Amino acid sequence: MLVAKNKVMSAPAIETENLTKEYPHGFLNLKKRTSLEGLNMQVETGEVFGFIGPNGAGKSTTIKLLMRLIFPTAGSARILGKPISDIEMHRDIGYLPEQPYFYDYLTAAELLDYFARIHDLSAADRKERVQRMLKKVGLETAGKIQLRKYSKGMLQRVGMAQAILHDPKIVILDEPMSGLDPVGRREVRDIILELKHEGKTVMFSTHILSDAEMLCDRVGVIVGGKLRGVGAPEQLVDVKTQGMEILFELAGQSVAPVLAKATRSGDRYRLQVPEAELYGAIEQLRAAGARILSVAPVRATLEELFMNLVEADRAQAAAIEVSGK
Amino acid sequence: MKRVGVVALNTFREAVRDRVLYNLLFFALVMMAASIIAGQISIGIEQTVIVTLGLSAISLIGLLIAVFIGVGLVSKEMDKRTLYALLAKPVRRWEFLLGKFGGLVLTLAVNTAAMGIGLFLALMYVKSTPEQGDATILVAVYFIWLKLALVVALALLFSCFTTPLLAILFTAGIYIVGLYVQELRNLPMQVMSPGMTAFTKYLSYLMPNFENFNIMSMAAHARPVPGSLIAQNTLYAAVYCSIVLTAAVLVFSRRNLK
Structure with a gap:
């Protein structure tokens, strides 16, 4: 509970x-x-x-x-x-x-x-x-x-x-x-x-x-x-632990290590980092010549909470079935 | 009680909008045909033909409406879930049930009254000399309506705890048994064991006696109906309906909707 x-x-x-x-x-x-x-x-x-x-x-x-x-x-x-x-x-x-x-x-x-x-x-x-x-x-x-x-x-x-x-x-x-x-x-x-x-x-x-x-x-x-x-709703989901998401544009190629974790669509990249590493990542991106479009906290949605509960419930039901209770 | 009336009027409106009263056209055709046939056969039995045919048609059409619509009164609402929004309102389940019953009995009253008047006019048309006993057919129509009210109550009761198809079968079954209650009481005793005799006797008193409501031969011969019979049948129908409806309310009040 x-x-x-x-x-x-x-x-x-x-x-x-x-x-x-x-x-x-x-x-x-x-x-x-x-x-x-x-x-x-x-x-x-x-x-x-x-x-x-x-x-x-x-x-x-x-x-x-x-x-x-x-x-x-x-x-x-x-x-x-x-x-x-x-x-x-x-x-x-x-x-x-x-x-x-x-x-x-x-x-x-x-x-x-x-x-x-x-x-x-x-x-x-x-x-x-x-x-x-x-x-x-x-x-x-x-x-x-x-x-x-x-x-x-x-x-x-x-x-x-x-x-x-x-x-x-x-x-x-x-x-x-x-x-x-x-x-x-x-x-x-x-x-x-x-x-x-x-x-x-x-x-x-x-x-x-x-x-x-x-x-x-x-x-x-x-x-x-x-x-x-x-x-x-905000009490049921924990805002802090989920980290931050940075959305940026980067033309051309770069070898910045932080880019390895980013997902790319066209010239745009999306990068999720823990909150403590946010400023370090921004620095690296600036050095690589990226244009930062937005920085937003990643909230666990109610949907994720919901799905976790449903999964847990199904796992429990399956366990009961296997044990024959 | 006001809410019973509101539900009843809506049930009546449903019957009208679902074109239940269109059967009156069919009845009109039957009466026209009967009048023509009666006019072509010998004088003296024309009244018997018209009255027998007319009252049988009123009874049959009424029975079809009472059984089929009676069974659907509650089961259709449960099936389509139209009563959910209603029962969440300040309506007691017995008010809903009585309203549905009242609505169909009102529909049948309008229907049988219209057919009764039609029959009376057809009779007046073919008869050369009206007599006082002709009013008996109006009493016969009233008795048919009482009988139909009882059938509706039975159909409603069965539909509260079983499927519509079974409810139709049960209602029809009880109706048929109810037509032969007198015969059940007079079964030859020597062919049955004493236990069986007692059982059929009690059963015969438990079953509604529909034969009581049949005064077709009196109407056909224009014999006047004693006032005591009118009072007796009215009381019988009222008491029997009350018992059946109470049972229906008891069942329906505990019923879990889907």
């Missing part, structure tokens, strides 16, 4: 205690497959929390457990200090399912109106909110088209609109970027940031790590049904 330095804030918006989900399978359902194992996690009020992990890691399972679409084998969860079975508390939650699909015989405006009725909003309020939400997700011109004619990306936008329609305090989004083109992803990112500015708590799952790095105050990394680390 990675060490995480969490900020101390007010009562958590979402907290889970030993949340576990097992699925029976095999002959007569005698075998058990653990999809989520003893999840203890807190999402603080007002933060953007990214839930990251590979496919099948337990992200959607956790979110579905929180939404009571499935029921835990063990453990419990609370949202806004209330047990998740408290149905009235669900007024304060917005939820976008993974790969959302809605009643395709309705138009986007009708669907949003239907959900607004479920939330018991007045007729005038419904009308105003539906229009505002359609505009917000860029569907104001498509609001009167039946959803059966919508593309996957458009459905994702409708899903986003229904999640925030009733002005919830907590927004839980399951893979909100999937199926979206770069423009759509940018728009979803903007909406998430807007929700954060409005003081809402946002929890979203993703396997697109750059989105998590860009948006999240904290992330939780889940692999193989277990939470492997929680913290701010």
